[in-house]
Structure formats: structure tokens, C-alpha cells
Amino acid sequence: MYYPILIDLSKFKSLVIGGGKVATRKVLNLIQFSNIPKIISPELCDDLKDIIALYRIDYSRKKYEKGDLRGFNLVFAATGDRDCDLMIESECKELDILLNVADVPELCSFILPATIKKANITISVSSQGTAPFYAKYIKENIEKQLSPQIDDISALAEYFRFKLIKNISSNDLQKRDYLIKKFLDTDWERLFNEKKKDEVYKIMNDLFTYC
Numbered sequence: 001m002y003y004p005i006l007i008d009l010s011k012f013k014s015l016v017i018g019g020g021k022v023a024t025r026k027v028l029n030l031i032q033f034s035n036i037p038k039i040i041s042p043e044l045c046d047d048l049k050d051i052i053a054l055y056r057i058d059y060s061r062k063k064y065e066k067g068d069l070r071g072f073n074l075v076f077a078a079t080g081d082r083d084c085d086l087m088i089e090s091e092c093k094e095l096d097i098l099l100n101v102a103d104v105p106e107l108c109s110f111i112l113p114a115t116i117k118k119a120n121i122t123i124s125v126s127s128q129g130t131a132p133f134y135a136k137y138i139k140e141n142i143e144k145q146l147s148p149q150i151d152d153i154s155a156l157a158e159y160f161r162f163k164l165i166k167n168i169s170s171n172d173l174q175k176r177d178y179l180i181k182k183f184l185d186t187d188w189e190r191l192f193n194e195k196k197k198d199e200v201y202k203i204m205n206d207l208f209t210y211c
Helices: 021-032 046-055 082-095 132-145 150-167 173-185 188-194 197-209
Strands: 014-017 038-040 074-077 098-101 114-118 121-125
Touching: 014 021, 021 046, 021 074, 074 082, 082 098, 114 132, 114 150, 121 132, 150 173, 150 188, 150 197, 173 197, 188 197
Parallel strands: 014 038, 014 074, 074 098
Antiparallel strands: 114 121
16 A cells, blocks of 8 residues: 655656657656755657757756766656566665656556646546556546645745734634634635735735724
């Protein structure tokens, strides 16, 4: 069973081995979470070439060889080559490196859930590696239900929490719970659609005035 966890990828030195569409998705996902990986592959698809140029990614045009993993603590293998994947797994075990092998869960020390990222909101769905197509289906259905204003609302919620911590004593649980309920009961989606952003923030600030 895989344990769900959120980690700060900016603190990891990562490597993607592979140059096709799957490797491209891995690289884009890492970039989305503030991690620029190194890439090793004898060939690259056009999309990955563009990404390497755009983000100035360190790229080695070669096949994986033992020793290439030294200095890394997070490795993504998307080679499509079983023998190569087994060699990568062996070196990762030897060096205690976290490894994800695309579509080969038995070689992975971690797997990737189907993920929605909207501003500061991250929603992940996993089937524990048993049926990733179904996890993706659930993710897509959740995504359809999210407010188009979720970026603005999540930013507002972050600022609301800052105000809550600053202005309301941690001992006053009743007042904190009251304000949180008021925030959650407010139709922020409608307000962001109808009013300017500074007006919405004023409405949020007014919650503290009348509590």
C-alpha cells in the first residue's frame, strides 16, 4: 500500500530518463511543482526539445549507464525498455534513491496519483497503482465540479486564514469556528463574478468586523 504524502520538490535533485511523451509529462509535472530535473535520453520528442530550451534544462544525449544516478535523490524512468528499467531500479536500491518507473508499478518505490492543481489547491486520486485509468476518470469528474473561480477563492481563503491567525486568539475556538463557517457559507464564486476583486476582499474583511 502506498502512503499519500505532499513533499517540497524544490529540495530534491531529480532526474528523468527518457525522451518521449511520457517523459515529457513527467518533466512538466515536476516543473509545475517547482522542480527542474536533469534529462538523460538518446532521443527527444519535439515537445520535450521545446521544454528543454524554454527552461534551460540540463540534458545529456545518451543512454542510461550505471553511475548516472549519483547525486540525485528522485528518479523518473520513462524508457520503455524493461532491461534498462531493471538496471535503473538496481542502482536506485543501491543508492537509496526514490524511483518511479512509468507503467511498471512493481519497480516503483513511489507512484504518482492523478492530480488536479489549481493555485494552492491540490487534489489527488489514486487506485494504489491497480487501475490508474479509473483514478484518472474520477479526477476528471472532480475537476468538472470545481468552481471556475477556484484560483481567486483559494487565494482569498489563504488571506482569510492569515487574518484569522493574526486577529483571533487560538484559545477562542468558538469565534474561530464561527468565522470559518461564515467564510464557507458565503457564495464567493458569485461575488467574484459580480464584483471587483478589491470589493470581494472588503466583504471578507467585514466578516471580522461583525463577529
